[in-house]
Amino acid sequence: MSTLPDINTHFAEWYQEIIVKTGIIDSSPTRGCFVIRPYGYAMWELIQRHVDDKIKVLGVENAYFPLLIPKSFLSKEEKHIEGFSPELAVVTHGGGKELEEPLVVRPTSETIIYYMFSRWITSYRDLPLKINQWANVVRWEMRTRPFVRSLEFLWQEGHTAHRTHEEAVEMALAALEMYRSTYEDFLAVPVVTGMKTDSERFAGADRTYTVEGLMHDGKGLQMCTSHVLAHSFPASFDVQYQDADGARKVPYCTSWGFTTRSVGAIIMTHGDQQGLIIPPKVAPIQVIMIPIYKTDEERVLVMDRIKQIYSTLNGAGVRAKIDDREGMTPGAKYFEWEEKGVPVRLELGPKDLQNNSVVLANRVEQEKTKKKSFVAVDQVVEQVQNLLQIIHATLYDRAKARMQAQWHQADKIADFGPIMDAKHGWYQTGWCGAAECEAVVKQYKGTIRCLLEEKKHNSCFACDADSKVDVLVAKAY
Numbered sequence: 471m472s473t474l475p476d477i478n479t480h481f482a483e484w485y486q487e488i489i490v491k492t493g494i495i496d497s498s499p500t501r502g503c504f505v506i507r508p509y510g511y512a513m514w515e516l517i518q519r520h521v522d523d524k525i526k527v528l529g530v531e532n533a534y535f536p537l538l539i540p541k542s543f544l545s546k547e548e549k550h551i552e553g554f555s556p557e558l559a560v561v562t563h564g565g566g567k568e569l570e571e572p573l574v575v576r577p578t579s580e581t582i583i584y585y586m587f588s589r590w591i592t593s594y595r596d597l598p599l600k601i602n603q604w605a606n607v608v609r610w611e612m613r614t615r616p617f618v619r620s621l622e623f624l625w626q627e628g629h630t631a632h633r634t635h636e637e638a639v640e641m642a643l644a645a646l647e648m649y650r651s652t653y654e655d656f657l658a659v660p661v662v663t664g665m666k667t668d669s670e671r672f673a674g675a676d677r678t679y680t681v682e683g684l685m686h687d688g689k690g691l692q693m694c695t696s697h698v699l700a701h702s703f704p705a706s707f708d709v710q711y712q713d714a715d716g717a718r719k720v721p722y723c724t725s726w727g728f729t730t731r732s733v734g735a736i737i738m739t740h741g742d743q744q745g746l747i748i749p750p751k752v753a754p755i756q757v758i759m760i761p762i763y764k765t766d767e768e769r770v771l772v773m774d775r776i777k778q779i780y781s782t783l784n785g786a787g788v789r790a791k792i793d794d795r796e797g798m799t800p801g802a803k804y805f806e807w808e809e810k811g812v813p814v815r816l817e818l819g820p821k822d823l824q825n826n827s828v829v830l831a832n833r834v835e836q837e838k839t840k841k842k843s844f845v846a847v848d849q850v851v852e853q854v855q856n857l858l859q860i861i862h863a864t865l866y867d868r869a870k871a872r873m874q875a876q877w878h879q880a881d882k883i884a885d886f887g888p889i890m891d892a893k894h895g896w897y898q899t900g901w902c903g904a905a906e907c908e909a910v911v912k913q914y915k916g917t918i919r920c921l922l923e924e925k926k927h928n929s930c931f932a933c934d935a936d937s938k939v940d941v942l943v944a945k946a947y
């Protein structure tokens with residue numbers, strides 16, 4: 471039986487306990503910072519590899535910029551400094567002396583990258599310029615939560631410059647689509663994409679697109695964003711080029727980021743009362759192999775066979791691991807790996823040797839009759855690959871069904887606000903577009919997560935005016 475806090479009634483406690491217990495993360499002596507342990511970092515590496523490949527398909531090249539940025543750079547764009555000021559970590563001393571100009575630890579790198587763009591872009595022939603950086607950033611958060619919000623986090627930040635506004639919008643949307651597909655097709659996390667309201671936009675952006683997900687407890691999570699920057703932003707760094715007609719022009723820029731928050735999203739979407747469930751494509755261990763034996767003679771035979779099967783799986787690109795720890799019952803091993811969320815368990819004992827078969831167990835399935843299947847040894851690779859695909863699809867469908875069940879159509883905030891505050895969930899409603907009406911959502915601890923393309927509601931959730939657009943309202947992390 472699981473000793474974890476109840477996932478339905480004590481989700482926050484469940485999350486805190488499972489990520490530490492399974493070796494994903496540990497607290498650190500630095501306030502608000504966390505240590506990502508190998509089991510968690512391996513997931514980030516797989517995500518990174520996937521996203522990096524997709525970024526390159528978009529014609530974007532990787533580069534690296536300094537961690538420390540002159541403080542004056544951030545002040546060049548009024549909205550940007552206004553938005554980031556409270557979150558900045560500032561270095562005032564170096565080499566034992568007070569610095570003439572303080573340096574900030576990057577909260578994001580637009581400023582230093584635009585400074586460099588002003589040196590690299592002179593002609594229309596230099597455009598588009600598409601750069602990505604894999605890096606860490608620091609934002610001085612007061613309330614932290616592992617992966618979701620921390621002082622330091624890891625991410626990629628894409629920065630591009632284009633001749634036309636249209637091309638920049640296209641780029642921001644291509645990044646958004648890459649993120650959507652990463653969440654849905656790679657991490658089995660269903661999402662909604664849309665535009666942010668003016669008040670929820672990135673500091674210095676004209677448009678912010680967002681990818682939003684619904685976690686196990688019905689709260690929303692902003693999973694990543696993509697921006698078309700205000701035209702004044704590159705202008706304030708003198709990013710200019712000579713166009714074909716000889717005129718000096720300012721390019722249109724985008725930025726977009728995908729962070730370690732994705733690891734938290736996986737855990738908060740797929741976990742169950744038994745523990746984590748890691749979607750197969752991002753699972754550091756896809757198949758955990760458990761040898762079962764009583765005598766030394768059996769041990770030799772079972773280990774010999776299991777190593778052969780391991781080699782075959784490994785050769786086929788399946789991430790497998792043999793748990794050959796001694797002095798531990800198979801049952802105790804099953805329990806531990808179920809809790810760590812490994813999608814498939816392979817069991818092999820003396821009886822299986824005789825039958826020339828193995829047992830495959832599916833982590834997602836709890837019903838006893840469906841959980842296990844017997845598979846012939848020469849079918850193992852095919853059956854494992856098949857099972858991994860089924861598990862991905864099951865996880866996606868299950869999360870999608872939960873999202874749909876918690877996606878409510880709602881009219882007036884006075885009615886649905888208290889329900890949202892108490893029970894969470896997503897509320898699709900109409901909005902007149904006024905900031906005063908948007909502010910009313912805060913009374914119920916919610917926010918407008920994004921604008922929707924679908925229009926079902928005719929009047930604003932807060933006033934009597936006509937609705938201009940449907941919005942998704944929710945409490946969020």
Ligand SMILES: [Zn+2]
Pocket residue numbers: 901902903904907930931932933934935
């Ligand atoms: Zn209104």
